Amino acid sequence: MERGTDIRGREASRWRRWSGYALGIIIESAGVAVIALLALLLMLLVKVIMT
């Protein structure tokens, strides 16, 4: 019984850890998207000013 609880506990912990990693990947990707969008906006601004 104790052994079963222990295994379930470890699986839950592993699941929490890997879902945390997945969220980390999503956050990092969102950060990159924000930087790229800012650059595109800047390029549009320069285009408007230069024409």
Place this chain on the structure above:
Amino acid sequence: MILRPTRDDLKLIAWGIGRVILGIGLIMLVPLAVAVVSTEWITVLDFLVGITACVTFWLIMENTCRVRGRDLTWSHGLVVASAGWLVAMLFGAIPHFLSGHFKAYLDACFDLMSGYTTTGLIMIQDLDHVSHGLNMWRHLLTYAGGQGIIVIALTFLFAGTAGAFKIYVSEGKEEQLLPNVVRTARAIWMISLTYLVVGSTLIYISLLWEGMPAGRGLLHSVWLFMGAWSTGGFAPQNLNLLYYHSLFVELATMLIFIIGSFNFALHYAVWTRRRTEIWKNIEIRSFTITSMIATFMLAIGFSKMEVYTTLTEFFRKGYYNLISGHTTTGNSTIFSTSFYKEFGFIAMWAITLAMAIGASACSTGGGFKGLRMGIVTKSLWGDIKTLVSPESAVVREKVHHVRDIWLDDALVKGTMLVMLSYVFIYAVGGLLGVIYGYQPSVAFFDAASAGSNTGLSAGLTTPLMPALLKVWYIIEMWAGRLEFMSVFALFGMSAAMIIGRGKKTRLLKGRR
């Protein structure tokens, strides 16, 4: 007074290098397996020769140089890291040279150093017809080099030795993600391998979408991921990313190389519940600001030259190459000659400066690093605040990188010293290029590319370039990747061997 190293010191260093070379031999097993599966028997032989050479070297060092009861000191660690990379270049170049795709052994060594240091400049000829085995080796060594050759050795071969931390730090990675350095090395691998699965899948889907056959697409996706994540910029085709003509592949690789250029400590923080670190971190802020300034210069340059005028063209031909340069990757969507034929002076210098600044510290990238840019800028800001504050005011500045770091004179001085060293190697490389008759903008572009471990080329770096320039670029790539300290230590030890005093005195007596 400089003291001459003892025989035991030299033996310890040779023993450490032997372990690093064994690591290189073990990595060669992967391309060997790929060559066997692809029935490329000549390539199999090339790798068997390479592996035999590495294992033989390790056996000799292990049996003749092991010093019982002594562990690596700080100075040993520095010299093992710097000399280890050079010896690793010589052994790793064996399969390259035997493949027949290189004009000379120097060219093979150039490509090896370029790969290990995640630079991406190439001397290889007829790249489009290279065997799968050799292509796997090219990309694997840049992937492994991105994490650090020493990190590999630490993960598998130095476990349990107290000297492990000393050679870890000597490879330009100063940060510990976890209290134990071997666990830190393993955490770095865990992050990289997780992204290997995610990133390769993303590229694979993009390649299948573009109609590439499944088997070929699988190999290309893994290789492209390794090139992008390690900020090495290698690709299996001579035209690099231009070969694919695919917006999806470009977006996927751009996402991967920007994330790949982030600090491993930042990855670890964001992955382990400190999510807001991505907005607060000085390196991300520094990268955002410098990339915006470079983007502004690029847009002005393109407007003046009247090239890449649409948003799509600007993004795919301009911004992609700029960010590839800023993250010190080197993946490119244009011909190398386009940099000086189409980009013009302003846009070309925007990329040169972005390359010189580079990516994050403790990442796979090179250049000054965002952390150093942040420290110097904050320090300058502190000086300005001191000037306008009352005399009795005490002004102290801090930067946030995983934790708050208060700036002091020693930190700023050390930072400036490393940045000046980068400027020195960029300048010497550029001047050498000019002396050999290349256009200044081209010469400084390629020199900054080599020193910052980027890999973009304006057309100077070819097998036909002068041998002295090839040697200097190898030195640039090596010193730039190791961030100078361990290179200085190697020069110091070499000098001590010549002019040092005392036969039995131990020069390399470090902190234990």
